[in-house]
Amino acid sequence: MAASSIKIFDTSESVDPTVGFISLPLKKSNFQIQRPYDMPEDQRYSFIDGVHKLWVFKTDKPHSPESHTKPRTEIRILGYDYSSGIWQFEGYGFVPNGTSGVCIMQVFGAGHHATTLMLRVYDGTLSYYTTPLPAVPNIYDRWFRLNVIMMFMLGI
Known part of the structure; x- marks a missing residue:
């Protein structure tokens, strides 16, 4: 089970939430692109130029013919055990105006639901x-930095 808290950092603060963590770069060998099963990956x-761009349309099919989920295009990170320890995810995002219901990030492995976050x-x-995060309104059409720290504890 994971414990999580959300803190919104003002970008003018000099706090660096990455201090003390080891960087594990996202490489093609440790992720999988999930996309509509009838679409080629490209x-x-x-x-391009260090930016992973993913898009999905509400008319797309799910990632497999057997899936009962809604359409998705996502990067699924592989090869790490997130069941214990403290993990940090940092990335930048951009959501075009008019997009609604898009999932920016999720962490699986909750005790009673599929996701912890x-x-x-x-x-x-x-x-x-x-539940809206009041410190982050009007996120459309601008780059934002997302930094999530999760602590996983066994037996809770």
């Missing part, structure tokens, strides 16, 4: 599941 994903955008507001 129709829903690109990596899900950050989504609804009507331009970053939300924890469906």
Whole structure:
């Protein structure tokens, strides 16, 4: 089970939340692109000048014919055990105006639900599941930095 808390950092603060963590770069060998099963990867994903770009349309199919999920295009990180320890995810995001319901990040492995954490955008507001984070309104059409620290404890 994971313990999580959300802290919104003002970008003018001199706090660096990455201090003390070891960087594990995202490499093609440790991730998988999940996309609509009837689309070639290059129709829903690109990596140009250091930017991973993913897109999905509400009319897309799920990532496999057997899936009962909604359409998705996502990077699934592989090869790490997130069941214990303290882990940090840092990345930048950009959500185009008019996009709603998009999941920015999720962490699987909760005790009673599929996910421990899900950050989504609804009507331009970053939300924890469906609860708006008031410090992050109007996220559309601008780059934002996301830094999440999760602590996983066994037996809780």
